Amino acid sequence: MTDVIQELEEQFTEAPEPIKKVCIVISKGSLEGVYPGLIMANGARMEGIEADVFFTFFGLDAIRKDRIAKIKVATVGNPGMHMPTWIGAIPGMSAIATRMMKRQMEKLDIPPVPEFIEMISDSGAGLYACKATVEMFGLDEGSFVPQVDEVITVGEFYERAAGAEIVFT
Numbered sequence: 001m002t003d004v005i006q007e008l009e010e011q012f013t014e015a016p017e018p019i020k021k022v023c024i025v026i027s028k029g030s031l032e033g034v035y036p037g038l039i040m041a042n043g044a045r046m047e048g049i050e051a052d053v054f055f056t057f058f059g060l061d062a063i064r065k066d067r068i069a070k071i072k073v074a075t076v077g078n079p080g081m082h083m084p085t086w087i088g089a090i091p092g093m094s095a096i097a098t099r100m101m102k103r104q105m106e107k108l109d110i111p112p113v114p115e116f117i118e119m120i121s122d123s124g125a126g127l128y129a130c131k132a133t134v135e136m137f138g139l140d141e142g143s144f145v146p147q148v149d150e151v152i153t154v155g156e157f158y159e160r161a162a163g164a165e166i167v168f169t
Contacts (some may be wrong), residue, residue, distance in 0.1 A: 004041075019044075019049055020049060020050060020163070020164075021049065021050040021051070021052075021161075021163060021164035021165070022041070022044045022049055022050070022051050022052075022164055022165045022166075022167055023051075023052045023053075023054060023157070023160065023161040023164045023165070023166050023167070024037045024040055024041050024044075024051065024052070024053045024054070024166075024167045024168075024169060025037070025053075025054045025056060025059075025167065025168045025169065026038075026053060026054070026055050026059035026062060026169055027055075027056050027057045027058065027059045027168070027169070028057075028058055028059055028084050028169070029057075029058030029059055029060070029061035029062065029067070029071065030058075030072065030073060030074035030078075031071050031072060031073045031098060031101055031102075031113075032073060032074065032078070032080065032167065033058070033059065033074070034059065034061070034062040034071055035110070035113075035116075037053060037059075037167070037169040038053075038062070038113070038116045038117070038120060038169045039110070039169060040124055040169070041053050041120050041124070041125050042088045042119065042120050042125075043128050043141070044125075045120065045123035045124060045125050046123075050124075050125075050164070051120075051124075051125040051126070052125060052126040052128065052157075052160055052161070052164070053120065053125060053126070053128065054128050054130060054152075054157050055127070055128065055129050055130065056129075056130035056132075056133045057089060057130070057133050059146075060129060060130070060133060060137065060139070061133070062113055062117065063117060063127060063129060063145050063148050064139070064143055064144060064145075065143060065144065065145055066143070068080070068113055068114050068117070068145060069112075069113070069114055071113055072094045072095070072097075072098040073094055073097040073098045073101050073120065074094070075087075075089075075093045075094045075097050076088040076089050076094075078112070081097070110138065114142075114145070117145060117147050117166065118144045118147055121145075121147035121149075126160070127147050127148050127149055128148070128149055128150055128151070128152045128157065128160075129144055129148055129150075129151045129152070130151075130152070130153075130154065130157075131151050131152055131154075131156075132153070132154065134151050136151030
């Protein structure tokens with residue numbers, strides 16, 4: 001019995017294995033859906049952790065040439081806004097919330113999405129678009145900013161993610 005207790009104590013007193021790689025999935029196209037993944041990818045690279053970011057569904061807006069600069073805060077049905085849905089539906093509310101959030105991020109020196117995507121790519125992180133979503137939305141490789149490394153399948157994403165922590169934002 002003492003051996004079992006000693007073995008358990010050793011297991012729980014050992015330092016945890018450091019994270020070596022993260023693969024982050026961004027599936028939402030709003031500011032509050034895109035930024036958490038970008039911040040995590042940037043943070044990983046700043047800590048020397050390998051990082052890949054996989055954009056799927058509306059998360060593709062963060063890497064689409066025609067949408068990257070137009071990402072807004074979702075005010076309708078967003079419980080994080082702490083206001084009734086009908087208020088979020090008032091014309092102009094999303095624009096006001098977006099301006100307010102962008103001002104706050106600027107004060108914290110958090111770059112706009114296009115600049116952030118470029119920074120993350122330049123840091124060595126991989127940026128990938130989901131092939132199924134690209135096809136479903138009728139897009140092609142030319143639809144994306146030049147920092148996107150490749151359009152890949154979910155299976156290819158899992159191959160790249162081998163041994164990594166997968167984070168879904």
